[in-house]
Amino acid sequence: MADQIKVAIDIGTTKICVLVAKQVGTDFEVLGMGKYPSEGLEKGVVVNIAKAINSIKAAVKEAEIVSGQQIESAAVGISGSHINSINSNGVVPVNKTGKIKQTDIYNVLEAARAVPIAEGQQILHVLPQSYAIDGLGNIQDPLGMHGVRLEVQAHIITGSVASVQNIISCCEAVGIKVTDVILEQLASAAAVLNQDERQLGVAVLDIGGGTSDFAIYQHNSIMHTRVLPVAGNHFTHDIAVGLQTTLSEAERVKHMYGLASSICTNGDNNNNHGNSNNFSFEVLDIQGQDLQAIQQAFLTSIVEPRAEELVLLVLKEIETYKLRKFMTTGLVLTGGGSLLAGLPELATKILQVPVRLGAPRTEIVLSENLSNPIYATGYGLLIHLFKAQSKSNLNLVDGPTAVRVFYRMRTWVSDLF
Ligand SMILES: Nc1ncnc2c1ncn2[C@@H]1O[C@H](COP(=O)(O)OP(=O)(O)OP(=O)(O)O)[C@@H](O)[C@H]1O
Numbered sequence: 001m002a003d004q005i006k007v008a009i010d011i012g013t014t015k016i017c018v019l020v021a022k023q024v025g026t027d028f029e030v031l032g033m034g035k036y037p038s039e040g041l042e043k044g045v046v047v048n049i050a051k052a053i054n055s056i057k058a059a060v061k062e063a064e065i066v067s068g069q070q071i072e073s074a075a076v077g078i079s080g081s082h083i084n085s086i087n088s089n090g091v092v093p094v095n096k097t098g099k100i101k102q103t104d105i106y107n108v109l110e111a112a113r114a115v116p117i118a119e120g121q122q123i124l125h126v127l128p129q130s131y132a133i134d135g136l137g138n139i140q141d142p143l144g145m146h147g148v149r150l151e152v153q154a155h156i157i158t159g160s161v162a163s164v165q166n167i168i169s170c171c172e173a174v175g176i177k178v179t180d181v182i183l184e185q186l187a188s189a190a191a192v193l194n195q196d197e198r199q200l201g202v203a204v205l206d207i208g209g210g211t212s213d214f215a216i217y218q219h220n221s222i223m224h225t226r227v228l229p230v231a232g233n234h235f236t237h238d239i240a241v242g243l244q245t246t247l248s249e250a251e252r253v254k255h256m257y258g259l260a261s262s263i264c265t266n267g268d269n270n271n272n273h274g275n276s277n278n279f280s281f282e283v284l285d286i287q288g289q290d291l292q293a294i295q296q297a298f299l300t301s302i303v304e305p306r307a308e309e310l311v312l313l314v315l316k317e318i319e320t321y322k323l324r325k326f327m328t329t330g331l332v333l334t335g336g337g338s339l340l341a342g343l344p345e346l347a348t349k350i351l352q353v354p355v356r357l358g359a360p361r362t363e364i365v366l367s368e369n370l371s372n373p374i375y376a377t378g379y380g381l382l383i384h385l386f387k388a389q390s391k392s393n394l395n396l397v398d399g400p401t402a403v404r405v406f407y408r409m410r411t412w413v414s415d416l417f
């Protein structure tokens with residue numbers, strides 16, 4: 001694999017997406033994509049290694065054929081309820097010259113990682129929020145500045161050693177070395193947020209199939225992250241049970257007629273919600289044989305409580321951690337689940353902030369248009385690989401010896417775009 005070729009693998013609950021790209025100047029060009037339905041994963045976590053390996057293998061093979069490249073290494077996204085985050089401080093004396101060097105920044109981040117971590121967890125990211133020099137705070141990049149005492153306020157992301165190792169093992173089983181393990185909402189945020197939003201303050205919610213990944217940015221730094229356990233597949237299951245139909249029919253019905261709230265009967269996501277609650281449509285029964293007529297109002301009565309549950313989980317997070325002050329420009333919804341019609345309207349009503357849909361800002365069309373919320377994580381992983389220059393050194397991800405792996409630790413601070 002040539003040096004300037006890099007690969008991102010989004011191992012999602014519903015699909016595996018492999019993107020191959022090459023460096024072009026300061027930017028990158030996507031050479032190919034492989035996509036395959038994901039099996040063996042639940043809520044972002046591997047539950048059946050053999051099935052997960054098969055899905056990854058199929059997606060990788062397709063990406064290799066389309067791009068004409070042999071894939072040897074890749075960055076992968078990680079999510080799941082095993083992900084935790086905490087804020088931490090670190091303090092170190094500046095080197096004798098008094099001028100802050102990269103090693104001082106590395107040392108202070110090392111100091112910040114010295115926090116108690118729950119048994120079975122390992123640190124995935126140490127994300128600096130702001131630095132202070134000799135007590136003077138709010139410094140975004142202290143490199144080259146003068147002082148005697150360097151402090152950092154950092155956001156630390158941890159994940160289960162076993163879950164991380166399972167993802168790595170699945171990739172290794174198909175001959176791929178994992179170079180970076182990146183929290184999925186960091187990748188999605190890189191793909192769908194603009195520089196001003198990240199600076200002024202914004203929240204992003206990537207609603208996937210198994211999990212909804214939440215993150216908050218301000219001053220170009222990550223302020224908060226959380227993985228919420230409600231996402232697109234829960235809606236599909238509710239519809240299948242409520243309408244007594246198959247999962248695939250429930251999925252179709254959700255795309256075509258699903259509406260997150262009865263407050264908006266004018267859906268516009270290229271589907272057929274109609275503009276009246278009397279609208280009805282036909283759905284196969286659970287045997288997949290006979291058709292039954294369903295009123296849209298009935299479907300909405302199944303979907304709406306789940307949509308409210310999801311938005312209320314976000315509201316609880318905002319209120320518990322007093323996050324509203326960071327959400328100056330509102331909330332950006334992405335991931336396939338964000339395509340449910342009426343969700344932005346419902347979220348605006350409950351959260352009382354502006355809500356918009358976010359998709360990767362790209363015009364690349366491969367087998368599909370990449371400017372679709374389902375590709376936010378995969379495309380964001382590429383942005384991370386090509387555009388986030390490392391401001392710190394190599395970092396050892398902690399864990400038992402057997403799973404000790406070196407990853408590049410990247411700061412994700414003001415170095416994207
Ligand atoms: N047009 C649509 N309307 C409603 N829901 C949709 C639409 N398109 C996709 N979805 C839903 O989006 C979800 C898949 O989104 P996505 O591809 O982002 O998930 P994933 O990355 O595989 O999962 P995860 O991130 O949770 O691991 C599915 O639940 C699917 O039903």
Ligand SMILES: [Mg+2]
Pocket residue numbers: 010012013184208209335377
């Ligand atoms: Mg996803």
